[in-house]
Amino acid sequence: MTSLSNDVLLESRGLTVRFGGLFALNELNIDVRNGEVLGLIGPNGSGKTTFLNVISGVYSASAGKISLGGIDITREKAHNISSYGLSRTFQRSRLCLSLSVFDNIALGAQRTLNNGLWHNVVQRKAFAAEARKIAEEARELLGVFNTALPDKLFDPAISLGMIDRRRVEICRALIGKPKLVLLDEPSAGMTHDETDQVVDEILGIRKSLGGLTIIIVEHEMGLIERVTDRCVVLNYGKKICEGKFRDVAADPVVREAYLGQA
Amino acid sequence: MTPTSRTLARGPVWPLFVAVAFAAVALTALVLIENQKLLGAALAITAAVCFCAARFGGVAATEVAASENPWLLRGLLTLASLAVIFVLRDDNFGLLMLATVLIYATICLGLTVQMGYAGLTNFAAAAFAGTGGYTAAMLGQQGGLPDALVLVCGGLVAVFIGSLLILPVLRTRGHYGALTTMAFGVMFNVFLDANDFFGGPQGLKLPGINLFGWDFTNDIHIFGLVLSSYVNYVILTGILTALAMIFVGLLDRSWVGVWFDVVRLDETAASVFGLKIAYWKVLAFTLGNFLAGLMGAVYAKMTGFIAPANFTFGDSLVMVSIVILGGIGNRWGVLPAALIVVLLPEKLQFIQEYRLIFYAVLVIAILTMRPDGLVARRVRKLHTEASA
Numbered sequence: 001m002t003s004l005s006n007d008v009l010l011e012s013r014g015l016t017v018r019f020g021g022l023f024a025l026n027e028l029n030i031d032v033r034n035g036e037v038l039g040l041i042g043p044n045g046s047g048k049t050t051f052l053n054v055i056s057g058v059y060s061a062s063a064g065k066i067s068l069g070g071i072d073i074t075r076e077k078a079h080n081i082s083s084y085g086l087s088r089t090f091q092r093s094r095l096c097l098s099l100s101v102f103d104n105i106a107l108g109a110q111r112t113l114n115n116g117l118w119h120n121v122v123q124r125k126a127f128a129a130e131a132r133k134i135a136e137e138a139r140e141l142l143g144v145f146n147t148a149l150p151d152k153l154f155d156p157a158i159s160l161g162m163i164d165r166r167r168v169e170i171c172r173a174l175i176g177k178p179k180l181v182l183l184d185e186p187s188a189g190m191t192h193d194e195t196d197q198v199v200d201e202i203l204g205i206r207k208s209l210g211g212l213t214i215i216i217v218e219h220e221m222g223l224i225e226r227v228t229d230r231c232v233v234l235n236y237g238k239k240i241c242e243g244k245f246r247d248v249a250a251d252p253v254v255r256e257a258y259l260g261q262a
Numbered sequence: 263m264t265p266t267s268r269t270l271a272r273g274p275v276w277p278l279f280v281a282v283a284f285a286a287v288a289l290t291a292l293v294l295i296e297n298q299k300l301l302g303a304a305l306a307i308t309a310a311v312c313f314c315a316a317r318f319g320g321v322a323a324t325e326v327a328a329s330e331n332p333w334l335l336r337g338l339l340t341l342a343s344l345a346v347i348f349v350l351r352d353d354n355f356g357l358l359m360l361a362t363v364l365i366y367a368t369i370c371l372g373l374t375v376q377m378g379y380a381g382l383t384n385f386a387a388a389a390f391a392g393t394g395g396y397t398a399a400m401l402g403q404q405g406g407l408p409d410a411l412v413l414v415c416g417g418l419v420a421v422f423i424g425s426l427l428i429l430p431v432l433r434t435r436g437h438y439g440a441l442t443t444m445a446f447g448v449m450f451n452v453f454l455d456a457n458d459f460f461g462g463p464q465g466l467k468l469p470g471i472n473l474f475g476w477d478f479t480n481d482i483h484i485f486g487l488v489l490s491s492y493v494n495y496v497i498l499t500g501i502l503t504a505l506a507m508i509f510v511g512l513l514d515r516s517w518v519g520v521w522f523d524v525v526r527l528d529e530t531a532a533s534v535f536g537l538k539i540a541y542w543k544v545l546a547f548t549l550g551n552f553l554a555g556l557m558g559a560v561y562a563k564m565t566g567f568i569a570p571a572n573f574t575f576g577d578s579l580v581m582v583s584i585v586i587l588g589g590i591g592n593r594w595g596v597l598p599a600a601l602i603v604v605l606l607p608e609k610l611q612f613i614q615e616y617r618l619i620f621y622a623v624l625v626i627a628i629l630t631m632r633p634d635g636l637v638a639r640r641v642r643k644l645h646t647e648a649s650a
């Protein structure tokens with residue numbers, strides 16, 4: 001994972017998000033390099049999720065600028081941002097539980113599918129061909145997890161356990177072949193062993209997908225240490241430290257932030 | 263409930279035959295029987311049979327058989343419909359009721375797309391139907407346009423009026439969007455009542471349908487039989503209902519159906535993955551309003567007379583309750599639900615005065631016993647498409 005090209009894929013400058021008087025993000029400058037895994041860490045409420053939300057268009061920036069692949073996406077609507085190659089998972093699982101695993105994963109490929117009424121209702125053969133393609137790709141992605149998940153493709157998402165739901169969310173984020181994936185606490189709600197497994201799986205997926213760029217938010221430091229190339233530490237919406245995990249973890253300011261929070 | 267394994271042998275076909283035959287017999291009996299005690303008995307028997315079928319797996323077996331044999335289902339339904347028409351061939355009142363049930367059911371299929379799929383609550387379905395009806399009446403006064411086009415125009419004008427409403431519906435969230443449609447549903451009546459151009463409270467007369475040279479006021483003479491002219495309307499509404507069922511069913515089993523569901527269930531996830539919420543809601547609103555306007559035009563031409571009192575806010579509520587009773591999002595559910603809600607007050611004389619109380623009690627009773635409605639929506643499984 002050292003053969004990184006150093007050009008910047010995502011760039012935030014002076015990025016600020018305010019909720020009333022609260023600065024959830026405060027003049028944040030973050031660069032995400034092409035092909036790297038960037039860990040975003042910090043105490044509870046430090047603005048990690050807010051950062052993911054503002055770059056994916058769920059929140060809008062109060063000030064500052066975000067560019068993705070050289071294009072300014074600061075004012076872009078959420079539904080357009082995915083077309084620049086960005087996708088994500090959510091801290092609190094956001095699967096549609098009453099829909100099948102297949103339907104949920106297909107959402108991730110929505111941009112590549114034909115949404116025309118005529119195609120969908122009349123040209124059923126062409127529609128079925130698309131459905132077949134998505135099913136094949138979904139099975140392949142789910143297969144990375146080395147579980148019975150591919151056989152559950154048409155089961156309702158609600159019938160899956162917590163860890164499988166996370167996996168489905170990750171597949172949904174990957175099936176659209178994004179350039180940048182945001183993972184918000186992929187290990188939330190998992191046991192230690194399950195977390196270890198997810199780490200291996202994320203690394204496996206990254207290997208199979210080549211130069212994928214990932215921003216990962218995590219509280220589980222073992223996971224961060226194993227998967228990230230670089231870390232950014234947030235506290236009160238500000239960047240307080242940046243660098244390799246080992247250096248960041250040893251930094252007194254970071255230790256202070258975590259202790260102060262406890 | 264669902265087949266546990268995909269390698270399992272196919273289910274038996276006979277439940278489908280039994281279910282369709284039972285539905286046809288029950289329907290005919292409910293329409294034909296006038297004697298109130300007999301009718302009560304027939305209703306009780308029908309309810310008991312349905313209850314037992316649901317309790318002991320009959321409904322599930324029927325669903326499996328139906329989904330495995332779609333063409334057999336369509337064939338049986340056509341045969342059963344012809345049989346019902348044959349038995350009721352000179353019962354004008356019965357035929358009129360049947361056509362009315364089908365019109366309500368089809369409007370409710372439109373509501374299913376709006377409410378059940380895209381999550382867009384519409385408390386003005388009767389007003390949109392009325393828009394179609396008044397369009398047909400006004401076009402009829404001008405003359406010149408073939409009736410097939412008049413009916414389609416009914417749908418298009420309803421879509422147009424809906425598009426004037428869509429902005430406030432989209433801008434406001436949750437219950438406020440529903441309130442906007444409610445306001446329209448009420449205003450529609452007030453406007454027509456006060457407006458002489460549209461006939462005021464007395465309403466408008468309009469001629470029956472003449473489709474491709476066939477005048478619907480004619481009796482049908484076929485195989486030495488004479489069928490009442492109302493059979494024309496039953497056949498037309500039956501065909502429109504069938505087409506709407508097929509269309510809505512295909513829509514549900516397509517990306518469009520999946521995106522509607524996602525938009526209803528989780529707007530954030532939907533937009534993060536590229537769905538433009540407004541577009542999908544407008545699409546659902548448009549499709550539903552078209553069906554309402556189209557069927558409103560058929561209704562107006564069938565009854566030959568429309569007035570504001572035919573399309574009240576109360577009627578819109580009745581349509582929403584049909585969708586809820588049937589099981590929101592399940593297109594089959596609207597058929598029995600429309601039958602119960604439209605037919606029973608007509609048939610059971612003692613209810614007539616207490617119509618609204620009847621609806622309230624009925625909705626509460628059924629939803630207490632079956633919270634998901636008569637026929638709960640099933641999880642969409644696109645495996646047939648994806649493995650063909």
Ligand SMILES: Nc1ncnc2c1ncn2[C@@H]1O[C@H](COP(=O)(O)OP(=O)(O)OP(=O)(O)O)[C@@H](O)[C@H]1O
Pocket residue numbers: 019022023024042043044045046047048049050051091
């Ligand atoms: N929609 C919102 N409205 C108001 N305040 C918000 C909103 N979203 C986040 N905040 C606030 O912004 C701050 C940053 O929240 P954020 O969710 O980004 O933290 P986080 O670093 O992800 O925390 P955690 O580790 O607990 O997930 C918090 O104080 C939070 O209360």
Ligand SMILES: [Mg+2]
Pocket residue numbers: 048049050091
């Ligand atoms: Mg968070």
